[in-house]
Structure formats: structure tokens, C-alpha cells
Amino acid sequence: MSKEFTYTITDPVGIHARPAGKLVKMAQQFESDITLDHDGNTANAKHILGVMSLGIAKGDPLKVSISGADEDKAAEELETFFKDNL
Template sequence: MSREFTYTITDPVGIHARPAGKLVKIAQQFESDITLDHSGSTADAKHILGVMSLGIGKGDLLKVSIAGADEDKAAEELEAFFKNDL
């Protein structure tokens, strides 16, 4: 089974280097596979170059998919990160 959620980015400059680094750092704490989907392009949330290559800006819709042994905890922490930081 897997978990997923969508989030509309509210940060005025989108996912730039600092929040991308923070996102990757959170994702790397989990065993689960974490994938970001933006307008049909996907990236592994554990690799900063992939996250940055999505070019996510303010108002963009991002789908986060999480699959693995600790997916519930990962989803909880990532959702909190998006709500508080992006």
C-alpha cells in the first residue's frame, strides 16, 4: 500500500535551494520511496538535483507519493513540512 497527498505551493519563490535541501533531508530519514510529481515530471525526493529540476513555483500543484515500511510516519512529517514551510 502507499500514501499520497497533493499540496499547492504557497511560498512566494516556490521550492528554491533552501527548502529543497530541507525537503531532501527529511525524505532521507525514511526507508520508504518518496516521489514528487509536478506537471507530469517526477523526481525522487531524496535527491536535491531531481527536486530542483522540477522547477516548482508558487501556486504549482505537487503530488507526493510515499511507499514503504514507514510511509505513514513519512507522510505525516512531509505534510507538516509543506504546510509550515512551503
């Protein structure tokens, strides 16, 4: 079973290089597969180019899906990351 949550971006410039890098670094710490879904496009949260290619702006909803052995911990920590940084 997988976990997912939707977060609306509040950062005035959306997901730009610095928070995208932090997000990727955090996602890489988990064994689980982590995907980001935005406006019909999907990217692996562990790859910076994929995250940046989504073009996520302020006010955009972003669905985060986590599936794997440590999905509970990953979902909890990623949701906190989004609230604190984006």
C-alpha cells in the same frame, strides 16, 4: 499500499534551494520511497538535483507519493513540513 497527498505551493518563490535542501534531508530519514510529481515530471525526493529540476513555483500543485515500511510516519511528517515551509 502507498500514501499520497497533493499540496499547492504557497512560498512566493516556490521550491528554491534552501527548502529543497531541507525537504531532501527530511526525506532521507525515511526508509520509504518518496516521489514528487509536478506537471508530468517525477523526481525522487531524496535527491536535490531531481527536486530542483522540477521547477516548482508558487501556486503549483505537487503530488507527493510515499511507499514503504514507514510510509504513514513519512506522509504525516512531510505534509506538516510542506504546510510549515512551502
